[in-house]
Amino acid sequence: MAGYHTRWVRPEPQADDPERIAIREALVFGKALYDRRTALGLTVAELAQRAGMTVDEIECIEEGGTAPTVALLRLLAAALDADVRLTSGHDLGSLWFEAHAA
Structure with missing residues (x-):
């Protein structure tokens, strides 16, 4: 908030910047991959x-350095014996790998 002498003024809400959205999506993707990999006990x-x-490619994804693509999600889901789940939004929990039903 910025102050103007005797009162505080709230800044106008900013629309999400596409670059910030891409960064959040990459971080969410990396966390989802890490969570599923560790749940399986895989290195x-x-x-x-x-x-x-x-190994470098996997590490880059887990560190949030790779944007998720449909082809990459499919490849990793197959390697993790899982399905990819997406919800609206770009925050943690909006993408995860779910184990195949038994």
């Missing part, structure tokens, strides 16, 4: 081998 190297990717 980064084991997941990389299952997905046909390198």
Whole structure:
């Protein structure tokens, strides 16, 4: 808030910047991948081998450095024996990998 002598003025709400949305989506993607991988007890190297990717690529995703694409989500879901779940929004919990039904 900015102050103008005797009163406080709330700033106008800013529309979400597309760059900020992309950053949040990459972070959500990385957390979802990390959560599912650790739930399965897999190392980064084991997941990389299952997905046909390198350890560096998996680490980059988990650190929030890779934007999720449909093809990448499908590839990783198959490697994690899971389905991809999405909800509206770009915050934590809006993307996760869910184990296949038994």
